[in-house]
Amino acid sequence: MKFYAVALLAATTFNRDVLPILRDRCQECHRPGQIAPMPFVTYHQTRPWAKAILEAVLSRKMPPWFADPAHGDFANNSALSKSEIETIASWVYGGAPEGNAAEKPPARSWTLDWNIGKPDRIIEMPTPVAVPASGTIEYQYIILPGGFARDTWVRKVEVRPGNPALVHHAVVYTREPGSQWLEGRPRGVSFALPASAEGRPNPASFTTSDILLVYTPGNNHAEWPAGMAKRIKSGSDIVIQFHYTANGKAQQDRTRVALVFASAAPKQVVLTLQMGNDKFVIPPGDPNYRVQVSGTLPNEALLISLFPHMHLRGKAFEYSLPAENGRVETLLKITRYDFRWQLDYKLRKPRLLPAGTRLLCAGYFDNSPNNPLNPDPAAEVRFGEQSWQEMMIGFFDVAVDARFDKESFFASRPSK
Numbered sequence: 001m002k003f004y005a006v007a008l009l010a011a012t013t014f015n016r017d018v019l020p021i022l023r024d025r026c027q028e029c030h031r032p033g034q035i036a037p038m039p040f041v042t043y044h045q046t047r048p049w050a051k052a053i054l055e056a057v058l059s060r061k062m063p064p065w066f067a068d069p070a071h072g073d074f075a076n077n078s079a080l081s082k083s084e085i086e087t088i089a090s091w092v093y094g095g096a097p098e099g100n101a102a103e104k105p106p107a108r109s110w111t112l113d114w115n116i117g118k119p120d121r122i123i124e125m126p127t128p129v130a131v132p133a134s135g136t137i138e139y140q141y142i143i144l145p146g147g148f149a150r151d152t153w154v155r156k157v158e159v160r161p162g163n164p165a166l167v168h169h170a171v172v173y174t175r176e177p178g179s180q181w182l183e184g185r186p187r188g189v190s191f192a193l194p195a196s197a198e199g200r201p202n203p204a205s206f207t208t209s210d211i212l213l214v215y216t217p218g219n220n221h222a223e224w225p226a227g228m229a230k231r232i233k234s235g236s237d238i239v240i241q242f243h244y245t246a247n248g249k250a251q252q253d254r255t256r257v258a259l260v261f262a263s264a265a266p267k268q269v270v271l272t273l274q275m276g277n278d279k280f281v282i283p284p285g286d287p288n289y290r291v292q293v294s295g296t297l298p299n300e301a302l303l304i305s306l307f308p309h310m311h312l313r314g315k316a317f318e319y320s321l322p323a324e325n326g327r328v329e330t331l332l333k334i335t336r337y338d339f340r341w342q343l344d345y346k347l348r349k350p351r352l353l354p355a356g357t358r359l360l361c362a363g364y365f366d367n368s369p370n371n372p373l374n375p376d377p378a379a380e381v382r383f384g385e386q387s388w389q390e391m392m393i394g395f396f397d398v399a400v401d402a403r404f405d406k407e408s409f410f411a412s413r414p415s416k
Contacts, residue, residue: 013099119258158221162254301398361394
């Protein structure tokens with residue numbers, strides 16, 4: 001743990017000095033109804049946690065941020081600065097005083113408790129999903145009729161679980177008219193696609209449908225710059241895939257998806273692409289097993305964000321651009337991957353990738369007894385949906401000419 005030398009200033013107060021940091025860095029999660037277990041909105045809510053807050057910020061455990069600062073510059077970097085940490089330390093060491101109420105900063109405006117502001121539309125599951133107290137829960141799917149009478153452009157999206165304690169992740173897809181994915185499955189009720197006899201995901205779960213958002217702890221909303229948006233085609237359904245985790249008590253979840261529409265058709269459409277490797281076998285006890293995958297872009301694209309995904313044995317992750325001269329440019333390096341906090345790393349300056357660019361993803365896994373999250377160091381681990389199995393997927397968002405859709409982008413021709 002790194003300690004900071006700070007002056008013990010009794011003048012450092014909650015209202016004037018600490019609350020602005022909490023408002024800008026912490027309250028997105030630490031407020032009523034959000035994923036954090038306690039709110040940090042008022043002094044009386046925060047004061048009992050003063051020492052725990054100090055320990056968390058000194059160890060860089062909170063706010064969660066895992067990108068190596070030597071590679072990439074990210075607009076959503078939540079890491080506290082040295083001066084912010086010193087302010088919190090000074091407040092705690094000085095007795096954690098409240099200070100003058102008149103010195104409070106203006107409160108954040110959490111419209112209807114949504115991070116994206118007032119939604120233009122909220123899509124809600126018609127009935128709650130019952131989650132048992134224990135046992136293995138296969139991924140659940142629910143198909144929600146979209147009711148989109150025309151092509152709709154989405155500028156912001158947010159996923160709000162009804163019960164965050166149950167929802168480890170949720171993927172929101174747009175299923176276009178005519179798609180055969182999940183064809184014939186019931187609408188408006190949750191269902192599972194049982195795994196194969198080998199324990200691998202059901203082939204029917206795989207799709208090329210575009211993704212509106214991957215909800216995980218630490219990533220519940222997205223917003224794209226002016227001139228960029230997600231497209232939902234006329235007649236599309238919304239399909240949500242849920243990974244529920246039992247926590248010892250039978251409960252229910254009723255998740256909502258909020259959308260804010262673009263005011264006009266954008267110049268660029270945002271596509272969520274992914275590369276993954278599902279052929280690996282991690283040996284028992286291996287502390288640093290490497291799995292990689294690469295792919296080539298068929299068309300020019302503007303890279304705007306990177307989202308790595310692994311499970312409990314995930315240790316580190318890298319996105320890089322190999323060059324013909326043998327050199328490799330690292331776009332993102334995660335040296336301390338944490339399955340409990342999966343983040344989308346948004347480039348401060350989007351990167352133009354010419355057609356033919358090769359992108360490489362590498363994941364590293366710790367299957368040793370030294371990994372405190374490891375379900376079984378003696379196991380030989382393969383790809384699978386459950387947390388005790390593993391995944392290696394590199395999601396990334398790109399902005400491309402709005403004439404493209406996902407199919408035509410890979411067919412090397414824009415749609416008319």
